[in-house]
Amino acid sequence: xxxxxxxxxxxxxxxxxxxxxxxxxxxxxxxxxxxxxxxxxxxxxxxxxxxxxxxxxxxxxxxxxxxxxxxxxxxxxxxxxxxxxxxxxxxxxxxxxxxxxxxxxxxxxxxxxxxxxxxxxxxxxxxxxxxxxxxxxxxxxxxxxxxxxxxxxxxxxxxxxxxxxxxxxxxxxxxxxxxxxxxxxxxxxxxxxxxxxxxxxxxxxxxxxxxxxxxxxxxxxxxxxxxxxxxxxxxxxxxxxxxxx
Numbered sequence: 751x752x753x754x755x756x757x758x759x760x761x762x763x764x765x766x767x768x769x770x771x772x773x774x775x776x777x778x779x780x781x782x783x784x785x786x787x788x789x790x791x792x793x794x795x796x797x798x799x800x801x802x803x804x805x806x807x808x809x810x811x812x813x814x815x816x817x818x819x820x821x822x823x824x825x826x827x828x829x830x831x832x833x834x835x836x837x838x839x840x841x842x843x844x845x846x847x848x849x850x851x852x853x854x855x856x857x858x859x860x861x862x863x864x865x866x867x868x869x870x871x872x873x874x875x876x877x878x879x880x881x882x883x884x885x886x887x888x889x890x891x892x893x894x895x896x897x898x899x900x901x902x903x904x905x906x907x908x909x910x911x912x913x914x915x916x917x918x919x920x921x922x923x924x925x926x927x928x929x930x931x932x933x934x935x936x937x938x939x940x941x942x943x944x945x946x947x948x949x950x951x952x953x954x955x956x957x958x959x960x961x962x963x964x965x966x967x968x969x970x971x972x973x974x975x976x977x978x979x980x981x982x983x984x985x986x987x988x989x990x991x992x993x994x995x
Contacts, residue, residue, distance in 0.1 A: 802847075876904070
């Protein structure tokens, strides 16, 4: 017997669902959080999120999947189920933090907010509308599927199980900490620029230092300064360098 159902249940199934393989339980809770990015955006746009949840949020790597239709998916596994609202809060925070330059219409978050709660289709599966297959894909091969997020043949169960076997679920404390950190980052990003930064951005203000280049470098490298102002400082430095060339 293949180990694929065992791995899928270990990572994503809930105990109190209408069927043994359910992604949503009777209380509308889930252990599977799915973010999918639709074409024409590809893996180049999604890769910073996949890398960021590991490097910046210190979470286990999510599974990578092709939808069999028009999107690349990230499947996050939780050790304990959360309600759909909290699941969407987490996914929306990831979208806002890592995919701010991608049109929101191309980013789909599962489970949705409907009643009853709806979830993404299980993977792997044959997509009747296209005749193609959804499947989990290894990180080193996903770039091959950026423009064609599907398999045209059925993926092997053993291969799919092997891709899922190393993956781990997010522990409750780690999930709470990551969500709090994402919210804090969003709050800082939306806060008004510091008074000193606003003065620095004004074309009519005098630099607080005698050396304008040193001042611009400090603004550009100061993480407390609004990103737009840091970019403007970088542009000014680049323009000054080009004028000396």
